[in-house]
Amino acid sequence: MCFSSLPYFSDLAEKSCGVKKIGAFYFFKTEADFQKSGFNHPLAKQFIKKITVDALEYWTLAQKQIARAYNVIVQAEIYLAEVPYYRPYLWQDFLNMGGLFENKHIASFSALYAKHPIILNCSGWLSGKLKMDEGIVPTRGQSEILINMPAGPSCHFPDLGLYIIHRPQNKDCILGASHQEYDEETTARFADSEQLLAMAQHFVPYSPETHSGSLVGIRCGRADVCLDTEHYSRPHGQAGLILHNYGHSGSGFSAAWGCAEHILNTIKASAASQNCTPAI
Numbered sequence: 001m002c003f004s005s006l007p008y009f010s011d012l013a014e015k016s017c018g019v020k021k022i023g024a025f026y027f028f029k030t031e032a033d034f035q036k037s038g039f040n041h042p043l044a045k046q047f048i049k050k051i052t053v054d055a056l057e058y059w060t061l062a063q064k065q066i067a068r069a070y071n072v073i074v075q076a077e078i079y080l081a082e083v084p085y086y087r088p089y090l091w092q093d094f095l096n097m098g099g100l101f102e103n104k105h106i107a108s109f110s111a112l113y114a115k116h117p118i119i120l121n122c123s124g125w126l127s128g129k130l131k132m133d134e135g136i137v138p139t140r141g142q143s144e145i146l147i148n149m150p151a152g153p154s155c156h157f158p159d160l161g162l163y164i165i166h167r168p169q170n171k172d173c174i175l176g177a178s179h180q181e182y183d184e185e186t187t188a189r190f191a192d193s194e195q196l197l198a199m200a201q202h203f204v205p206y207s208p209e210t211h212s213g214s215l216v217g218i219r220c221g222r223a224d225v226c227l228d229t230e231h232y233s234r235p236h237g238q239a240g241l242i243l244h245n246y247g248h249s250g251s252g253f254s255a256a257w258g259c260a261e262h263i264l265n266t267i268k269a270s271a272a273s274q275n276c277t278p279a280i
């Protein structure tokens with residue numbers, strides 16, 4: 001689904017909406033670790049090249065020393081979605097298309113059957129409660145925001161669970177992220193902050209003035225994304241359709257457009273079989 005999203009991000013990068021193509025470095029301890037990563041996908045090959053430490057121009061000696069501990073270094077072109085700009089853009093797009101919003105807790109899908117012929121379940125990790133999905137692993141993630149940082153390389157160290165991403169438009173740097181399974185605590189923890197700041201210190205030196213705060217979210221961990229469909233009977237015997245879309249773990253932004261495309265096709269196919277046209 002992440003790869004199906006790429007053409008959409010390519011279009012978005014042409015607009016002023018917080019999406020940009022950036023360069024980033026990925027560090028793998030072994031070839032086997034690289035093979036297990038998403039970069040091993042045939043479609044990824046056009047965006048990456050393997051490099052050596054010598055190609056890391058403008059890196060400090062301390063940074064190069066860290067890089068030398070990794071056998072596979074990948075230089076990649078990735079799409080960065082700067083959330084403070086991207087989400088308002090998506091929201092405005094939704095409103096422009098006539099989208100209506102109501103903020104309401106849903107105790108069960110059946111509460112929606114009478115009014116809605118199609119229900120799209122995007123309730124994230126809380127699908128564990130709403131759909132009774134026992135395969136969901138709520139996975140806490142804490143990240144740190146640093147401001148007034150000099151521009152530097154965006155780096156990912158999967159073995160450490162660390163990424164350092166410079167956000168050019170927001171003029172800050174994100175250090176992420178902890179990965180704590182079966183943990184639903186949404187307040188920030190000092191120990192997590194300290195750990196991330198210490199791991200990243202050779203790339204983004206910490207000072208109390210530059211650390212502007214922590215962010216905490218709960219990922220919807222699952223063995224794979226759930227894009228199941230369910231049918232239900234509406235009052236007066238009409239058919240209803242529930243489309244599930246959750247379980248993206250740490251890739252919900254990356255996979256969003258591919259999943260949306262899949263869901264739209266499912267709705268169109270269902271409408272065609274019932275001889276009606278959805279207004280989308």
Ligand SMILES: Cc1cc2nc3c(=O)[nH]c(=O)nc-3n(C[C@H](O)[C@H](O)[C@H](O)COP(=O)(O)OP(=O)(O)OC[C@H]3O[C@@H](n4cnc5c(N)ncnc54)[C@H](O)[C@@H]3O)c2cc1C
Nearest residue numbers: 104105106123124126141177217218248250251252253254
């Ligand atoms: C630290 C961290 C770093 C991440 N980094 C990345 C990254 O680099 N790239 C990437 O692609 N993804 C990343 N992710 C994952 C990404 O943020 C998620 O996959 C994405 O936000 C999931 O979006 P969602 O809308 O499906 O679910 P959510 O954002 O969880 O939204 C679900 C919504 O449903 C609502 N809801 C739930 N139950 C009910 C109910 N019963 N009634 C009414 N409303 C309900 C909730 O209130 C919430 O608003 C990261 C996540 C974390 C925590």
